[in-house]
Amino acid sequence: MLKLIGAAIILSSCGAGGLKIAHVYQERTRVLRFLQNGLNLLETEINYISTPLPLALRRVSEKLTQTPRILFGKAADILQKEEGVTTKEAWERGIAELNHRVPLTREEIGILSVFGCGLGISSKEDQLKNISLAREQLRMAEKAADEAREKNQRIWQYMGFGLGAAVVLILL
Amino acid sequence: MAKIILNLNRNQGQREKESLTKDGKILPAWFLTLPVHLRSLVEKGIGIEMDGIEEIRLRIGRPLVFRSREAELTIDPAGWPTAELSQGVVITRADLDRTLQNLSQGSLYAWEDEFKNGFLTLPGGHRVGLVGRGVLDKGSLKTLKDISGLNFRIGHEVLGCADEVMPYLFRGRQVLHTLIISPPQCGKTTLLRDMVRQFSDGMRTLRFNGVNVGLVDERSEIAGMYLGEPQFAIGLRTDVLDACPKALGMMMLIRSMSPAVIATDEIGKMEDIEALTQVLQAGVSVVTTVHGDCYEDICKRPVLRDLLDWQFFERIVVLSRREGAGTLEAILDGKTRERVKKIC
Incomplete structure (x- = not known):
């Protein structure tokens, strides 16, 4: 009986681990897609309303319902509440917060960081170019992440349980 | 001949409206746009109420200057007010850049028209004049870059000053x-x-x-x-x-x-x-x-x-x-x- 319980625990833990990794692949694709939506909203705020960044980022965060709202919301919080913080620093801390929730690749973090370097410090025309570039890079990253998801998601969904079953068999 | 002088002392209502509360302290919005080290000098040397001060000027490589109706003064690096401008704390490029960043809330694009016109408005109705290098587009001024000087003009609201007229x-x-x-x-x-x-x-x-x-x-x-x-x-x-x-x-x-x-x-x-x-x-x-x-x-x-x-x-x-x-x-x-x- 005890062995049976132990086997069930091992099987379910390994299975859950596999499902979690598979979920990360799926979530990353979604995050990259919604980040592009966020940039679209930011573009509207900058282009048509010329909203200053603290308020623009806050509005984007309120309009987004998915995970990337963390990035915009955190940066807006810092800009509105903390003194002497540059936009770049606030954006970097937003990226760190997002990365804590959804593991992003170094390349994806790089895209967001480079975008943050130019955020707010130039003319509207330059800002729109910066947004457009970041959006295009995120679109390509999303495509790559989607391919990785297709390749790995199903594998990890089964591999967790498979690994669990193998461990159980060895132990038995 | 003229003996009537309109009461142009600022009223308390405006002070409260323009102010932001920070750590329990009431600070005017213009004050919060200054870099931190200049803020402490101003607070020590003149105080943030600054009654009678009409203009504050920041020019790169030159001293911070306060102008009242009657006189000009500056603050020395130790925080003491002095009328000897050459002894005043010198404004650096970093000071001006930080002030601009605070003024624009890190969003220069949002103030393009204001830069073109040469001034920004702050909460409380104060105005900040800007000078720098003009960027021309087809012969007309597109914007200013390399900002080299700022002039904070402290706005005055005097309820009842028109009563006489x-x-x-x-x-x-x-x-x-x-x-x-x-x-x-x-x-x-x-x-x-x-x-x-x-x-x-x-x-x-x-x-x-x-x-x-x-x-x-x-x-x-x-x-x-x-x-x-x-x-x-x-x-x-x-x-x-x-x-x-x-x-x-x-x-x-x-x-x-x-x-x-x-x-x-x-x-x-x-x-x-x-x-x-x-x-x-x-x-x-x-x-x-x-x-x-x-x-x-x-x-x-x-x-x-x-x-x-x-x-x-x-x-x-x-x-x-x-x-x-x-x-x-x-x-x-x-x-x-x-x-x-x-x-x-």
Whole structure:
């Protein structure tokens, strides 16, 4: 009986681990897609309303319902509440917060960081170019992440349980 | 001869409105735009209330300067105020960049028009003038870059400063076309703002109930609009067209907001005069200002001379600095050019 319980625990833990990794692949694709939506909203705020960044980022965060709202919301919080913080620093801390929730690749973090370097410090025309570039890079990253998801998601969904079953068999 | 000096001391209400609370301390918005080390020097040397200070100037490589009505002073690196400007704390590029970052909330793109016009408005209605290198596009100024100097002009709101002149600006219930003549920094915008407020809110003592006032605030000085909110008391029935050219704004207000009074600052261009004649035809009263030392000075300027010859204005209020800012020199009848208020 005890062995049976132990086997069930091992099987379910390994299975859950596999499902979690598979979920990360799926979530990353979604995050990259919604980040592009966020940039679209930011573009509207900058282009048509010329909203200053603290308020623009806050509005984007309120309009987004998915995970990337963390990035915009955190940066807006810092800009509105903390003194002497540059936009770049606030954006970097937003990226760190997002990365804590959804593991992003170094390349994806790089895209967001480079975008943050130019955020707010130039003319509207330059800002729109910066947004457009970041959006295009995120679109390509999303495509790559989607391919990785297709390749790995199903594998990890089964591999967790498979690994669990193998461990159980060895132990038995 | 002139003995009436309008009370141009700032009122407490404005101080509270312009201020932001930080760690339990009430700090004016302009103060928070300075870099931290300059803030502590200012707080130590002068104090953030800064009564009487009209301008604060930051120029790269030169000392921080405060200008009051009577004098200029600076703060030395130890935080002591001194009139010897060469001993003052020197402003660096980093200081100016940090101030600009704070002023623009890290969003230079949001203030492109303001940079082009050479000034920004802050909460509290204060204005910050900018100088730097002009960027031209097809011969016209696109924006400013390499900003090298800032001038914080501390806005003044003085509720009731127009009390002395208001009784002379009516005929029955009709507001008279009024021109305020004043040299720079003698309180004409402050006076105009309070006149707008009183026309808009009404005056119980004069049994005037208040009317719709249209305010064309081309340089955002009268209402001090910040993100769509007036930073000064401009009255319950006042509609503001902010940062809009005067002539265009006057016509827009007449068509859309049915004002009984239109107020605007510093007329003088030919197009302003054309718009004023249209305002006259619409039966709307005009209250405006012009730079000048006296009535005779205005009569020498071609465009304004025509307006005075047509006897467009029914009241002319003349201010000077003779006995301090806001010295009321005369209130004239625009037709007879005689004094309607005796000033002894």
